[in-house]
Amino acid sequence: MHLHVDEEITFRRLEILLVFMETGNLARAAEKLEISAVSVHRALHALESGMRCALFRHEGRNLHPTEAAQALAEVARDVLRTMSKGIRATREIAGYSADRIRIGSLYSLTSRTVPRLIMGMKLRKPELHTELVLGSNAHLLQKLRDGALDAALMAIPEDAPDVESEPLFQDDIHFAAPVGSPYAAQKEIDLGACAGEPFVSLSEGFVTYSGFVDTFRIAGFTPKVVMKTDDIFSLMNLVSGGVGFTLLPGRVRGVMPHNVQLIPLQPRYLMRQTIALNFLRTRERDPNLLALLAVCRLAKAELS
Incomplete structure (x- = not known):
C-alpha cells in the first residue's frame, strides 16, 4: 500500500500548528517558536494548502481554528510524539547519545590508559554504562566501521578518511x-x-x-x-x-x-x-563521544 502525504505538510509545520493552537495567537506563537508572526501565518496557510481544506476562519486579523484544525492537531500531536520516540530509538541502536558507550582498546592499554579514561567518564557522566571490547588495531577498526563500537583506543589507522582521531601519547x-x-x-x-x-x-x-x-x-x-x-x-x-x-x-x-x-x-x-581515541567522523557530534573527548584531553598530560 502506497502512503502519500502532500509535501506541504511537514513536521515543522505541524509543530507550528500545535503551538498556535496552544497559544491561540499568531504573535504569542511566534514568540514561543522564536520566529516571526508572518512565518507562523505562512506555515498555517501551507498546511491548509496541503490538506485541501479550510483549517481557520478569518475574523479581521485573527485566525480561529475550525473543527478540522482541531482534528489535525490531535493527529499531529501523536505523529510528532511517535516520531520523536522513533528518532531516539534509532539513535540508541546506532549508539548515538545512548545510556551506554562501547569502547574498544588494545590489550596493552588496559593497565593504565583505559582505567584512567573510564574513571574520568564516571565522574563526567555517572549515569553512562561503559562496555569494553579488546582486540587488535584491525579488529577494532572493523568493529568501529560496523557500528559495534562507539570509539577505539588504538594507533591512528592509516588511509582512513572516515575516522577522526584525538592523539593521546606517543x-x-x-x-x-x-x-x-x-x-x-x-x-x-x-x-x-x-x-x-x-x-x-x-x-x-x-x-x-x-x-x-x-x-x-x-x-x-x-x-x-x-x-x-x-x-x-x-x-x-x-x-x-x-x-x-x-x-x-x-x-x-x-x-x-x-x-x-x-x-x-x-x-x-x-x-x-601514536595512540589515539578514534571514532567515525559521522559520530563527531554524539554527546557521549564529546564527553569522552573532553576526558581524553584532560588526561593527555598524565598519559604522556
Missing part, C-alpha cells in the same frame, strides 16, 4: 629480552646483529606487529619467528620463559613479568606509535 618500540640475557648489559640494541636469534611476535593486525615488521625491514633481514600470539601479555610471558626475544612498546613496562627488560633500540631502528 610510544617508542623497545627490544624485549629476559633479564640476564646476552643483551641485558647493552644500552642500545643493534637489531642488525640479532639475525640468528629466535623471536616471538603478535599476530598480524596488531599495531605492534606492524612496528615489528617495519623495524626488521630497516634491519635488513626477516626474523626467525618461532611463535605468534594474539595478546601482548602472553607475548611477554613467552619472552619471560625464554622462548624468544621480541619488540614491545614502552607502555607495557609497568605490567611486564619481573624477569623481562626493555632495552632501547639504536636510533636508526626507532619506531614510534
Whole structure:
C-alpha cells in the first residue's frame, strides 16, 4: 500500500500548528517558536494548502481554528510524539547519545590508559554504562566501521578518511629480552646483529606487529619467528620463559613479568606509535563521544 502525504505538510509545520493552537495567537506563537508572526501565518496557510481544506476562519486579523484544525492537531500531536520516540530509538541502536558507550582498546592499554579514561567518564557522566571490547588495531577498526563500537583506543589507522582521531601519547618500540640475557648489559640494541636469534611476535593486525615488521625491514633481514600470539601479555610471558626475544612498546613496562627488560633500540631502528581515541567522523557530534573527548584531553598530560 502506497502512503502519500502532500509535501506541504511537514513536521515543522505541524509543530507550528500545535503551538498556535496552544497559544491561540499568531504573535504569542511566534514568540514561543522564536520566529516571526508572518512565518507562523505562512506555515498555517501551507498546511491548509496541503490538506485541501479550510483549517481557520478569518475574523479581521485573527485566525480561529475550525473543527478540522482541531482534528489535525490531535493527529499531529501523536505523529510528532511517535516520531520523536522513533528518532531516539534509532539513535540508541546506532549508539548515538545512548545510556551506554562501547569502547574498544588494545590489550596493552588496559593497565593504565583505559582505567584512567573510564574513571574520568564516571565522574563526567555517572549515569553512562561503559562496555569494553579488546582486540587488535584491525579488529577494532572493523568493529568501529560496523557500528559495534562507539570509539577505539588504538594507533591512528592509516588511509582512513572516515575516522577522526584525538592523539593521546606517543610510544617508542623497545627490544624485549629476559633479564640476564646476552643483551641485558647493552644500552642500545643493534637489531642488525640479532639475525640468528629466535623471536616471538603478535599476530598480524596488531599495531605492534606492524612496528615489528617495519623495524626488521630497516634491519635488513626477516626474523626467525618461532611463535605468534594474539595478546601482548602472553607475548611477554613467552619472552619471560625464554622462548624468544621480541619488540614491545614502552607502555607495557609497568605490567611486564619481573624477569623481562626493555632495552632501547639504536636510533636508526626507532619506531614510534601514536595512540589515539578514534571514532567515525559521522559520530563527531554524539554527546557521549564529546564527553569522552573532553576526558581524553584532560588526561593527555598524565598519559604522556
